[in-house]
Amino acid sequence: MTIRRFVSSCVIVLAVALAAVAIAQANEVTKWNNIAVNTVLAQPPITSAPPAAAVFVAMVQGAVYGAVNAIERHQRPYLVTRRFPMASMDAAAATAAFRVLDALFPAQHAMLQAEYDASLAAIPTGSLKDTGVRVGQAAADAMLAEGHDGRQVLPCAFAAGAGVWQPLAGPTGAPLCDPSPWVANGVTFMVESASQFRTDGPYPLTSAAYAADFNEVKELGSLNSTTRTLEQSHIAVFWQSNPAANYNGxxxxxxxxxxxxxxxxxxxxxxxxxxxxxxxxxxxNDKYYWNFWRPITAIREADIDDNPATVADPDWKPLFDPSLDSSIAGVGPALITAPYPDHPSGATCYGSASMHALQSFFGTDEMRFYVTSSRFPGEQRYFDRFSDVPKQLIEARIWNGLHFRNADVQAANLGREVERYIHVHHFASVH
Structure with missing residues (x-):
């Protein structure tokens, strides 16, 4: 090979590589995923709180998948039963995402329309584009018809008693209640029902296992703990960031x-x-089935749990203390005990399911990646295995005083079980 031919070949290879990168960066799926996450998280808590955000982002991504799958089918039909092999996947993906978001958040119409117009403008005019738009519309309409948007304000019902969850008073003195309790009875996407999977539940209050978990979080999760390290405190705060942004990122x-x-x-x-x-x-659904008290209530009221190995501390405060009116991290709203039951941990359910899904897609647990946090802009926390994230989450939720270990361990198992069911029944032939 002559030098000229060698250089020409290198130029061609480089051009192809750069084109591939450009295509990846211009991918309509990743573009609209970013728009979806940002749009959802800009809403009030009834929509943007982690459990609700998970539902709304899934509505977008489910519609996008249904549309693209109808054009280049790799799995049984989802949302769109008919196949459209001669259609633009870019147009279908953008249309599906736009129509779902526009229906859910009409106040954001101007911004969404501008993004959608930009997406369509980049696609050549013709029948492929027109058909892609129709496929995207069909997928979005089918998703919206499934009834996943269950937003409603529900009464904050609670009762007193040993082991029973109770809301805490916020800075104003009003009880802090779940902004999106409707998720507990939400319409599922791929599992059979909200109650299909049930954890083993909290340990009995009088058991040695409960006492061990109690004393662990009492020591490590205390606001003024002398055992928790600065790094552990930092990690605890790092993970108090909306999972929808973390994992989609x-x-x-x-x-x-x-x-x-x-x-x-x-x-x-x-x-x-x-x-x-x-x-x-x-x-x-499992949280409200067990309705188990949080460590802050359990520790302050341990004199009613009938366990001689637990000692009450009426003044105990977790690292995430509901009486604080400023952020420990200096970024974002106050870090508080989440206003819903302890068992199982929502953050660990979310993290475990997400990481197992990524592991299933890529076919390996070993992957170098990093996670960012709204609490520490610019920080990148690196991992070498997807499975390392739920392991760290289990510890972080103890270090911040929010959960008993059992609530996190069972949450990690629950997330894995849900992912395994969905993978086997819906995605096994894809990856």
Whole structure:
């Protein structure tokens, strides 16, 4: 090979590589995933709180997957039964995402319309584009008709008693209640029902296992703990960031690094977000089934639990203290005990399901990636295995004083079980 031919070949290879990167960066699936997450998280808590956010992001990604799958089918039909092989996947993906978001958040119409117009403007005019738009509309309409948007304000019902969850008073003195309790009875996407999976439940209050968990979080999760390290405190605060942003950010970066096309990206985000949403719906149903008290209440009222190995501390405060009116991290709202029952941990359900979904998509647990947090802008926490995230979450939720270990361990198991069911019944032939 002559030098000229060698250089020409290198130029061609480089051009192809750059084109591949450009395609990955311009991917309509990743673009609209980013728009979806940002749009959802900008809403009031009834919509943007982690459990609700999981549902709304899943509605978008499910519609996108349904549309793309109708054009380049890799799995049984989802939302759209008819196949449309001669259609633009870019147009279908953008239309599906736009129509779902526009229906859910009409106040954001101007911004969404501008993004949608930009997406369509980049697609050549013709029958492929027109058909893609129709496919995207069909997928979005089918998703919206399924009834996943269950937003409603429900009364904050609670009772007193040993082991029973009770809301805490916020800075104003009013009880802090779940902003999105409707998720507990939400319409699932791929599992059979919100109550299909049930954890073993909290340990009996009089058991040695409960006492061990009690004393662990009492020591490590205390606001003024002398045992918890500065690094552990930092990690605890790091993870108090909306999981929808955390894990979709991971998936977008991996999609770009792997130069995934529209089809694979649609599958990736469907596996991630449909799994996460069903895990959260299942988790919330389980939370209100057991209705178990949080460590802050358990420790302050331990004199009624009939366990001689637990000692009450009426003044105990967790690292995330509801009486604080400023953020420990200096970024974002106050870090508080979440206003819903302890068991199982929602954050760990979400993280476990998400990481197992990514593991299933890529076919390996070993993957170098990083997670960001709204609490520490610019910080990148690196991991070498997807399974390392739920392991760290289990510890973080103890270090911040929010959960008993059992609530986190069972949550991790629940997330894994939901992901396994969805993968086997819906995605096994894809990856």
């Amino acid at each position: 991971v998936a977008r970066r991996l999609a770009e690094e792997q130069s995934l096309g529209v089809t694979d990206s649609a599958v990736l985000f469907a596996m991630l977000d449909l799994t996460a949403a069903d895990a959260i719906i299942t988790c919330w």
